[in-house]
Amino acid sequence: MRRIAIVGVLCFGAALAADNLKGLRGPSPLNEEPKAPRMATVENFDVKRGRAYTSQPPTIPHAIDRYEITRNVNFCMYCHSRVRNEEFGAPMVSATHFMDRDANFLAEISPRRYFCTQCHVVQTDARPPVSNTFTDVYELVEREQRASDPPAPAAKDKKE
Numbered sequence: 001m002r003r004i005a006i007v008g009v010l011c012f013g014a015a016l017a018a019d020n021l022k023g024l025r026g027p028s029p030l031n032e033e034p035k036a037p038r039m040a041t042v043e044n045f046d047v048k049r050g051r052a053y054t055s056q057p058p059t060i061p062h063a064i065d066r067y068e069i070t071r072n073v074n075f076c077m078y079c080h081s082r083v084r085n086e087e088f089g090a091p092m093v094s095a096t097h098f099m100d101r102d103a104n105f106l107a108e109i110s111p112r113r114y115f116c117t118q119c120h121v122v123q124t125d126a127r128p129p130v131s132n133t134f135t136d137v138y139e140l141v142e143r144e145q146r147a148s149d150p151p152a153p154a155a156k157d158k159k160e
């Protein structure tokens, strides 16, 4: 009898799990191939996006499909290097990109920063497949300050 109860609970659990399987693949059943979503379009408008936190690598405001990064060539540095950035109106890679792991500054881009797309990504019109509740630290600090501020004086006190 107990075994039947356990099996019952397991089946019920499985049914629930199947119902909640609306992850990245969408609501289609596991044994069916869902329709592939449209591929996102890379934005090429030269419009920078804000950064969500201080150490976020900025997203790339231009297309990069023809910019090669191989052992011999780093085409990104053609415009983003110290000596050429002015000519292209491109921001120079920051000083951190010249540092080795002991924080010494090198003359050339550091091997740790060579593969730009390891950290920097293009901007696309893709919609996030899952939502998130990320809150900017600035908003958190503001909230904390508002909570610890003394209550605002009542309207009649203000007039005096």
Ligand code: HEC
Residues within 6 Å of the ligand: 045, 046, 047, 048, 049, 057, 058, 059, 060, 061, 062, 064, 067, 075, 076, 077, 078, 079, 080, 088, 089, 090, 091, 116, 117, 120
């Ligand atoms: C032909 C020149 C050129 C090349 C090559 C190039 N960029 Fe850029 N990049 C620019 C310019 C100019 C900007 C300034 C914004 C704009 O006009 O798009 C920029 C902006 C950026 C920014 C934004 C910086 C910020 O402060 O927000 C990042 C990140 C970036 N590029 C990364 C890359 C990476 C990674 C590559 C290689 C895959 C690359 N770029 C190749 C010219 C270039």
Ligand code: HEC
Residues within 6 Å of the ligand: 054, 055, 056, 057, 058, 074, 076, 077, 080, 091, 092, 093, 094, 095, 096, 097, 109, 112, 113, 114, 115, 116, 117, 118, 119, 120
């Ligand atoms: C290991 C991660 C990493 C790699 C690899 C990397 N970056 Fe960055 N990049 C960052 C971060 C983090 C920032 C923002 C903080 C900073 O400047 O260090 C940044 C900032 C930048 C900026 C903005 C500089 C400024 O002063 O506004 C540019 C432009 C840039 N990177 C281009 C590049 C290019 C081009 C490459 C490849 C040669 C590259 N990055 C490789 C992490 C990386």
